[in-house]
Amino acid sequence: MTGNTPGFDTLAVHAGTEPDAATGARQVPIYQSTSYVFRDADHAARLFNLEEVGYIYSRLTNPTVSALANRVTALEGGAGGIACSSGHAAQIMALFPLMAPGCNIVSSSRLYGGTITQFSQTIRRFGWSATFVDTDDLEAVKAAIDENTRALFCETIANPGGYVTDLGAMAKIADEAGIPLIVDNTTATPWLCKPIEHGATLVVHSATKYLTGNGTVTGGIVVDSGQFDWSASDKFPSLSQPEPAYHGLTFHAALGPMAFTFHSIAVGLRDLGMTMNPQGAHYTLMGIETLGLRMERHVKNAQAVAEWLEKDPRVEAVTYAGLPSSPWHERAQRIVPKGAGALFTVAIKGGYDACVRLVDGLKLFSHVANLGDTRSLIIHPASTTHRQLDEEQQVQAGAAPNVVRISIGIEDVADIIADLDQGLAVATA
Numbered sequence: 001m002t003g004n005t006p007g008f009d010t011l012a013v014h015a016g017t018e019p020d021a022a023t024g025a026r027q028v029p030i031y032q033s034t035s036y037v038f039r040d041a042d043h044a045a046r047l048f049n050l051e052e053v054g055y056i057y058s059r060l061t062n063p064t065v066s067a068l069a070n071r072v073t074a075l076e077g078g079a080g081g082i083a084c085s086s087g088h089a090a091q092i093m094a095l096f097p098l099m100a101p102g103c104n105i106v107s108s109s110r111l112y113g114g115t116i117t118q119f120s121q122t123i124r125r126f127g128w129s130a131t132f133v134d135t136d137d138l139e140a141v142k143a144a145i146d147e148n149t150r151a152l153f154c155e156t157i158a159n160p161g162g163y164v165t166d167l168g169a170m171a172k173i174a175d176e177a178g179i180p181l182i183v184d185n186t187t188a189t190p191w192l193c194k195p196i197e198h199g200a201t202l203v204v205h206s207a208t209k210y211l212t213g214n215g216t217v218t219g220g221i222v223v224d225s226g227q228f229d230w231s232a233s234d235k236f237p238s239l240s241q242p243e244p245a246y247h248g249l250t251f252h253a254a255l256g257p258m259a260f261t262f263h264s265i266a267v268g269l270r271d272l273g274m275t276m277n278p279q280g281a282h283y284t285l286m287g288i289e290t291l292g293l294r295m296e297r298h299v300k301n302a303q304a305v306a307e308w309l310e311k312d313p314r315v316e317a318v319t320y321a322g323l324p325s326s327p328w329h330e331r332a333q334r335i336v337p338k339g340a341g342a343l344f345t346v347a348i349k350g351g352y353d354a355c356v357r358l359v360d361g362l363k364l365f366s367h368v369a370n371l372g373d374t375r376s377l378i379i380h381p382a383s384t385t386h387r388q389l390d391e392e393q394q395v396q397a398g399a400a401p402n403v404v405r406i407s408i409g410i411e412d413v414a415d416i417i418a419d420l421d422q423g424l425a426v427a428t429a
């Protein structure tokens with residue numbers, strides 16, 4: 001501990017978890033129970049009225065799942081948080097209290113591929129929409145906001161190219177517009193960046209990636225800073241006005257900085273049911289205990305591999321923001337000073353065919369549609385995740401036919417480089 005404020009690694013091991021009150025169990029027990037016995041009828045009524053905090057039913061809250069939400073909330077420096085079944089569920093859960101039919105979000109165009117689909121297609125079924133902008137063009141971001149905009153959305157380090165977003169500039173625009181900034185912090189993790197310190201209101205995670213860390217379970221987290229004034233305008237009636245979906249409770253007036261979190265539990269999880277299960281929460285809690293150790297190795301390996309690749313004559317370009325050649329190098333020093341993540345793209349001489357041969361020729365790397373695993377992973381977006389796009393769209397998305405995306409693991413860096421060396425030999429023979 002440093003003074004009274006525990007450091008990151010201490011919180012990663014301890015936050016959200018007292019020894020079990022009933023048994024003294026030191027590790028967080030997996031509370032494999034759907035319901036919790038009320039002390040008496042009055043106790044039950046108080047829980048349902050949110051007059052007392054406690055467990056009712058595991059679609060809403062479960063002790064193991066709450067421990068996880070509280071731990072990530074502590075790591076991100078938020079006021080409250082919820083865990084849910086996947087990263088995509090977390091994104092819907094973050095938007096749900098803010099949106100209504102006819103409302104829109106303004107989102108960075110540099111996003112995880114699945115998020116582009118969720119925002120451009122699926123949310124339309126709810127009557128919501130997204131306007132995509134290049135977040136390096138701050139005037140374009142401002143111009144895209146209209147009276148129906150309810151949030152700005154971006155990723156700290158964006159997939160697939162390792163692009164770093166100027167979170168402070170985005171938060172300033174959101175503030176001026178009276179709307180929250182939502183940051184997907186999956187690829188940075190709170191070890192590299194805490195978006196709330198840069199002015200974000202909500203932080204979302206795919207816990208599937210680095211938080212769990214070894215590719216075992218899907219999960220998602222939403223953390224609220226507790227600092228946004230939901231009552232400053234009439235834009236967020238679910239939080240600032242009597243909520244008809246919860247017997248007329250005015251969440252912000254009643255619960256202050258916990259309004260978003262309680263709404264997400266009492267209405268969002270209750271009615272959308274995108275709940276994390278206690279077994280999944282257990283794996284993610286175990287993963288987070290070593291988050292700092294793993295991230296330190298992930299970024300050290302990524303930096304070494306990016307430097308090695310950039311010098312290789314078989315490689316055309318490397319997009320890692322940890323390299324001085326990156327247009328986002330200076331920004332990375334401010335936003336993610338401990339390292340620019342471990343996810344980047346590499347353009348290979350020899351185009352599409354060479355990329356396919358590289359992916360097939362690697363032995364240590366796994367060819368999968370995942371990232372943030374302890375293992376090194378590779379994918380060729382143009383033949384997989386970005387296959388549906390035409391070539392111009394692929395280039396715009398940073399997924400041109402000659403590009404592979406790699407997620408650097410925590411293996412010995414010499415072995416990672418040796419595998420890429422032999423793979424590139426096969427690819428460009």
Ligand SMILES: *Cc1c(COP(=O)(O)O)cnc(C)c1O
Nearest residue numbers: 086087088112186206208218219
């Ligand atoms: C994987 C991912 C998601 C989606 O998360 P799931 O857990 O797969 O639903 C969202 N954003 C980013 C940046 C991701 O990497």
